[in-house]
Amino acid sequence: MSVETNRFLGYPDRLSVPTGERIVFHLSSAEAAVDAAIVRFRCADADASGPGLRYTVLPSPVDGEHPCTDQEIRPGSxxxxxxxxxxxxxxxxxxxxxxxxxxxxxxxxxxxxxxxxxxxxxxxxxxxxxxxxxxxxxxxxxxxxxxxxxxxxxxxxxxxxxxxxxxxxxxxxxxxxxxxxxxxxxxxxxxxxxxxxxxxxxxxxxxxxxxxxxxxxxxxxxxxxxxxxxxxxxxxxxxxxxxxxxxxxxxxxxxxxxxxxxxxxxxxxxxxxxxxxxxxxxxxxxxxxxxxxxxxxxxxxxxxxxxxxxxxxxxxxxxHSDDLYDCGWTPTLKLDVPADWRSGFYALRLRLPGEGDRGARDVAVESFIPFFVTPGIGRPRARLAVVASTATYLAYANSALRLYHVHFQGLTEHVLQLTFDDLYLQEHPELAQSTYDTHVDGSGRCYSSWLRPILNMRPRANPFNLVSDTHFIDWLEEQGIDYDVITDVELDREGVRAVEPYRVVCTLTHPEYYTFNMMNALLAYQNAGGRHICMGANSFYWRCAFHPVAPAALEVRRGMAGTRTWESQAGEVHLAGTGEPAALWRHSGFAPQKLVGVGFAAMVYDHPGYYLRTDASDDPRVSFIVEGIEKEERIGDFGVRIGGAVGIEIDRHDIDLGSPAHAIVLATSHGLGTGALPTPEEFRTMVHGLDGEQNALVRADMVFFETPNGGAVFATGSISFALSLSTNDYRNNVSQLTGNVVRRFLSDEPFAMPRPAA
The missing domain is CATH 2.60.120.200 (Jelly Rolls)
Structure with missing residues (x-):
């Protein structure tokens, strides 16, 4: 049975809230009342080929029926x-x-x-x-x-x-x-x-x-x-x-x-x-x-x-006549987050009155408003922190690319399937679109705010970004590994203080948009001995900022390079909020390879690939990672939805772009085809042989390197890597390898920097 997801719409006043603090929700519906509940997500992906939609309902003061009104959105600056x-x-x-x-x-x-x-x-x-x-x-x-x-x-x-x-x-x-x-x-x-x-x-x-x-x-x-x-x-x-x-x-x-x-x-x-x-x-x-x-x-x-x-x-x-920062809706309900709640991926669940106690498969109407509960700065409850990529979620918020990109179906090489959310967004342009879309006058959208309903940043939505990220949360729960959840908002506003209490920090499947403060915080954390696991790809690609006086808005300027759907006007690459140059981090002298050893190499539009171990994986420095995985074994030739651990977007090791000289490429991708194409900044002119069958630069590399003071970095090099974790009831080589890394990174034993070659 299909579930109607847009009968109730809403947004929170903040995306992340520490335990003990308040979050306010603004709701709108033609219905006179709504049944509300708070849920904590383990997996937000409803795809039946994976773990499925998994959450826990937490009793709270917001439980039950609340009055609801139909609130207007009036865009236009x-x-x-x-x-x-x-x-x-x-x-x-x-x-x-x-x-x-x-x-x-x-x-x-x-x-x-x-x-x-x-x-x-x-x-x-x-x-x-x-x-x-x-x-x-x-x-x-x-x-x-x-x-x-x-x-x-x-x-x-x-x-x-x-x-x-x-x-x-x-x-x-x-x-x-x-x-x-x-x-x-x-x-x-x-x-x-x-x-x-x-x-x-x-x-x-x-x-x-x-x-x-x-x-x-x-x-x-x-x-x-x-x-x-x-x-x-x-x-x-x-x-x-x-x-x-x-x-x-x-x-x-x-x-x-x-x-x-x-x-x-x-x-x-x-x-x-x-x-x-x-x-x-x-x-x-x-x-x-x-x-x-x-x-x-x-x-x-x-x-x-x-x-x-x-x-x-x-x-x-x-x-612009379609600018939108704040819907300005009247608040509907508020939640004072209990001090004893675990941090995590949360949501306000909205249903019709009388359906609050039904199973998820037995409701006709259900919507979610996501938010994140954090432990608060300086109050860690675990040794591992997961960093939710809210800047990336905002950059893609209400993306209409599937609707309006004239080549989308050709790029993906399959019939385009539109969701009810896609259709609702087309019927309601007042919700405003993403930083991948354009305004009605053809100029690119450079702001995206969370003070509006966001249709694709919630469970049951387009299975990308937040939904994919919860596959790693699901795996941590399955393995019984304690973790805290923080967001990149805390990284941006609190700097390294947000992560320094943790032995391990995990960035998720697609940490694409990073601010200056976020990048500095992660680098400082790594150099101080922190251990960073980057579970995804197309990581740390775009330089962006939250606007200092409009703090719910992410600002993006595309520049004239990179994988982009619009270009900035000449002279308009510097951000209004901070003045810093935007566009690619690579063009600010800080390619992602400098931070995690790999950086954006290609998009995979057709079928996925898998990894094979390299000869370098025999190095004793990485023996703990490949323990239990044979040399010729295909790593990740399976996975939810995508079908492989190397897919969607992939990252590559590159010494010229800043990959540390002592970094080890322990596995690299195989099996990519003509639909794997390099990012525009990777080639200077159009030539034959750019695709994944012919171009050695179109690949995903799995990388490890040590950092000063006993720290280390591990990067998977692929967005779809985490989608392979749950295959065969979590008994697979992607899960095995990930567990090897997480458990070693959590240990007290320091990593030793290798001695420079004579």
Whole structure:
């Protein structure tokens, strides 16, 4: 029986919570009530060929029925200024900004406005896809008026747009000024209109940039703009377009300009959510739904690519009608995590009222909201810590690649099977997609937040990332090995303190996205004698960051290399939140090989492979790893779903990229075919023979090396490795090898660094 997974949706206020602290859940449903319970997962993979869905229900204060309401999601970013009336324009005035539109094929989009649809009052400077620049005016005593330049704008070109109104003559002037760029010449279109009337333009609402108010109390936005805005300004009096464009917002000390009502300089505070007004009125604003900063503005010269070096060249903000940081739902229930709970992979289970006690196979509706319980910093309860890859989970959150990637079926070389979650995501784009997808204007999504329902980061979901990671949790439980669970959020925010109490740290099947703090923490841990087991592949590949002032959001910039589905705009590779360069860790001089001995080599689109031991595996330094495994034995020619331990994405040892000289490649992959293809950064030009049948660089390597102070590192080199652990009731050579490594790494006996060769 199929289970409906989206009748109840929700998200937590935090992804990880230490024992003894509180987590809050925000739920939405058309159902009037929901049955809730807390579960701790052993395996979140419902695939019947593996261990299956395995969890324990933990009694808690949230057990039972709770009221539920249908809560709205309103995506779309904007800048909002909560002024007290200074921007209710009176008399003569002028307004303008630089604009770089990216989508002009839908309804009118608002640039600058103190306008309310509900009352049809105020003013708005807008773009019409057919009629160009638009000025809209409305007052209690005058019906709404709209005037247009009747000249459509071109997407992805910089314009200066402005409007002025003379109270004396009742004339309004619209200017649409295409700026020269390369072979594109300057073009100025100016239109004058008679809009005589008593224009008391006070809508009694906030001033909004990149949208306008549909209604007030509460404020609801509409008319979202897709594109960049740069240096919006408003001035008292009539100013010609050129004069307004070059107006000086900050006069010399002691002589503030009285004509400048507001001048918002987006180049100030790029790493914040504040937009600064340079006028004497200090009409500062706040950003709504996290639009993209650190983007090139109208002044970008191309001589710098780091916004910190020339912020004036990055004076734009890129707004999107489908930006989403926080759904802003009303909380439904909260949980104070008991101090005696084990750490682990947890979820809030949601069912229809009256079905709480039924078996998992006997329910028609069931949904989960995952979270992680940690022991808390400095309170370890085991010698081994498992690090959940929440940054990677977020990077893929609500991925729509299967829906919209035109080559997806050809790449995977099998018929595409869409899930109900895929279909629900297509029907509900307001949930926002992943950092692998694009906005409606075609620009890549660089933010992903956990303050929204995430359909593919939960049990019964797409069997990747979190679901695959629980196969290792299941194996630890089967082997009776004690463990704690922490997340990479703790690594990022607490540094090495998060892992230093542990003898062993295990990263899971796909720790692809790592921040600067995470990388430093793991390296410091290893160098201090810690033992690191990397169970997966495509590990430590993308440099990213959690936004310092929007901490639930992961920020990613793709750059121009790596396995990617979109590219950053020129000059937009540095992160807005931290300023650091993003893209591949390899291009920041810290390839994954330096950390764990292997790094991303290839994607496996067709059939998986297996490992064979190398001659180097006879070295006594790794005899403990291969104990019980014959030299010619195929390691992992089996596995759940994939069918082999070498699959999905694989990592390779490479001295040139930083693999330690003393690292031992104890096993390497065999059996890969034409569907195993190298990552783009692995070849300089298109040639024949790139695939896994002909290219020696397309392989998975299993690697071990010692670290200072008695530590060591072991890496499997394959995402699908953990999917082979449970085959034959856990009695197989992948399970045997993994157990050999874990038990030796947990021992008190130090590893000795080999002596350098003479």
């Amino acid at each position: 904007a800048a909002i200024v909560e002024d007290v009336g200074r921007l209710a324009l009176q008399g003569s005035w002028s307004i303008g900004c630089h604009v770089w539109p990216t989508r002009l094929d839908d309804e009118n989009q608002t640039l600058l406005a103190r306008w309310c649809d509900e009352t049809e009052t105020g003013y708005a400077l807008c773009l019409s896809p057919q009629r160009g620049l638009c000025l809209r005016l409305g007052a209690a005593s005058e019906g709404p008026v709209e005037v247009f330049t009747d000249a459509p704008l071109r997407p992805r070109h910089w314009y200066w747009v402005s409007a002025s109104f003379s109270a004396e003559t009742g004339k309004a002037v619209l200017t649409q000024w295409l700026l020269a760029d390369g072979g594109t010449p300057e073009e100025i279109i100016e239109r004058e209109f008679d809009v005589s009337g008593e224009w008391a333009l006070d809508a009694g609402i906030p001033f909004v940039m990149a949208a306008h108010a549909a209604a007030n109390s509460p404020l609801k936005l509409a008319g979202h703009f897709d594109g960049k805005l740069d240096s919006p300004r408003i001035a008292a009096g009539i100013h010609a377009a050129a004069a307004l464009r070059h107006i000086e917002p900050m006069a010399r000390s002691g002589a503030p300009s009285s004509e400048v009502i507001a001048f918002w300089d987006f180049s100030i505070g790029i790493d914040t959510l504040v937009v600064r007004d340079l006028s004497a009125n200090a009409l500062h604003g706040r950003l709504h739904q996290l639009p993209r900063r650190a983007v090139t503005g109208v002044n970008w010269s191309g001589t710098v690519h780091d916004w910190r070096l020339a912020p004036r060249e990055y004076g734009a903000i890129h707004f």
